[in-house]
Amino acid sequence: MRIAMLAPISWRVPPRHYGPWERVVSLITEGLVARGVDVTLFATADSITRARLVGVCPRPYSEDPSIDPKVWECLHISAVFERADEFDLIHNHFDFLPLSYSGLVKTPVLTTIHGFSSERIVPVYEKYDGRAYYVSISNADRHPRLHYVATVYHGIPLEEFTLRREPGDYLLFFGRIHHDKGAREAIEVARRTGERLIIAGIIQDQEYFAREVEPYLNERIRYIGSVGPDRRDEILGGAKALLHLINFNEPFGLSMVEAMACGTPVIATPRGSVPEIVVDGETGFLVRSIDEAVSAIARIKELDRARARLHVERNFSQDRMVEEYLRVYKEVLRMEETKREGSARSSTAATSPLYDERPWGSFTVLDEGRGYKVKRIEVLPHKRLSYQRHAHRSEHWMMVQGTGKVTLDGREIIVPTGETIDIPQGAAHRIENPGDEKLIFIEIQRGDYLGEDDIVRLEDDFGRVS
Template identity: 65%
Template structure:
């Protein structure tokens, strides 16, 4: 299992790719799968851990990302012959090693940071075994072996007692994530807003977000780890997820619903695959519609909100899906090698 090394596995607060790796790795180990996890040295896992980088380079500015990524990826492929399969959760760079080894490589594509990276995926398309994390995120020029939605540990999230008295923004603070829009909706809905997440765009935060923070109507609580996440999500009237890009998945959306908290989202990217309008939230086309959705959210059955994601987005279902895929890929690889021998 090849993890990113921006953050440790599992992440202390932000780190959706690392969170995915942790949930899948631990689930596989519980099923009796022999997993070697390539991640940062401070990672916590029940798998066999192999590390090069001491910690995530986003946590230690003294680490050079390119240097440690090169060392990290090479460590996996230098030992490729030891494994039945390599699961790449690192993005496109490891694909450039994949034709140099016989071991099949499954790559979970966590979205496309830019169209500029697509040529790498295209080059290795024939043997890439690509997995999309939502149907909406499938690229038209690539072939996929499966769409497998992420899962979460449902036991870590429980429904709150009822509609809370605040709205919640939970995610990285960046213009495309809709932090400012969430503030506008909360103001129009006359409800307090709590903002939680890392500041990814400092200029955006300082110019548009920070001047409106007053600790009462709008409060910023910083990055929130697992110890506070459940209570914050469960206590909200609704989660505002008014992104302006095609969101490939959205862990916070599913986590909120697992707590019984409805989600108000634009119908972009994977949101129509997750949000069931009028059941676990509302898909809205404008900020005015979002305000209407906020008011309607109080009447939604929070037990039903939880039930809408309980099976679909449980990590055990995700592990089942990947195990089935691994068996299929390994069988295809054996058939390919037999054909080559013949």
């Protein structure tokens, strides 16, 4: 398997201090190389990796103002796609821009969506939904108008973090200094509890820092700048608790996992991915106000720091993340092979393609003969087929993955995995996937005409009413 790993160029891979996307890229890349996978990393030229490195951009543009981001982003991305035929798969961590190249190459493109900076970028993802493949980094960060092949949580190298069973004597804010991340809220908790507070992170919003942080700095509330790998373990592990009192929907939040790996509990606002990462009352506390956060500080001693570490070992290790991405790669390549087989079959049997994509998912013809046809049908999460009827055939459905919600002549019927339902000739019917993963079922058609045009659509979510 030959993988092209496309990293951002805002920071080096791995980053010197800040750069969460670049950090994840590094962990995936090195984990794949350790497993014998042939990886070519496209990153800044000063990046450090055991993979084959292609560095068009000499330095990260966030560290060197002379680097024009637009110019070097174009050169960087084009370098990957101009060599696309050398790879089995391109794994894109560069947000939405590389998707605009994906229709020009045959190599499949898998994009890890690290979050949505704005709703304005979603149309690009929508345009290539179905051509490219998407991975979310938390279930909460899935966009309702997009389809995903998997959710893969970030993982960290456990050996870089030391469990400290006894708490230190300070609270910690660890993240970019911005309203979204709640630095001002952390300061308020420290002032009301009388606890020491260390603030660590890059200043992303200078005005916010000058207005909401700097006036409150003193001997008990200290800002120590951005913390790199050399001090991360020490600073995170020495804290009583990490304060993550965010004002936005967190896509993932690496600092929460890193803190818990040191045994440090997390006191966080339950927005976005936070409830997927922090176990309330076990690895930290989920709070909805400053008052609740203040109360949680008094309960820190109730928590077992070793349990927080165990939670990370079980759910957020680098090894687990890399293994899950390997499974995703294999699934994407399997789907691509199915598409190619479908294209070959459709060129000789246009009236009955082996594989076809629809707005709700896809189907594959497994077998057909005189008076019968067998299909494997996949319905994407929260999608449904049209409400329709057939004049010339009956159908028999068996659910093999997921649970189908079937409407048959106006009556709703839940059909779980392993169960079947018959659709009589002429009956109005539809099937919906109410779940978060693909619904797969086998359809057996019987009748005197089995063409795809034997459909009368009564209702349809995609404007195809007959």
